[in-house]
Amino acid sequence: MHGDGEEPNDAASWSPIDSREWYAARDAVAALRDVLIAAGLHKDFPYLRADLNAFGQGLIELGRVSPQTAERLAELLRLAMGCPHGAGAHDAESAGDPRGRHNDGTQSEE
Structure with missing residues (x-):
């Protein structure tokens, strides 16, 4: 049991x-799940799950979706990018890529 003086897990007994x-x-999947439910898309992502790869990196699997679901998701993302999200929000042109790229592929000049 944890906390009762046992040594830390080794590779043979490691658990995700x-x-x-x-x-x-898991927290990211829960947040995405909640948004998909609110958007009425929860039944369109039956394979949504949290996972770890062989290197222990967390991954989110969305799974296969229909073309209609992909189009609806794309439209929701376009609409969200155009919405201000409170003080200091970015406009749709600069939102998206944390590396400073714009949606058209150009790099921010800073």
């Missing part, structure tokens, strides 16, 4: 449930 990455992936 003990990793920070697993909890981050």
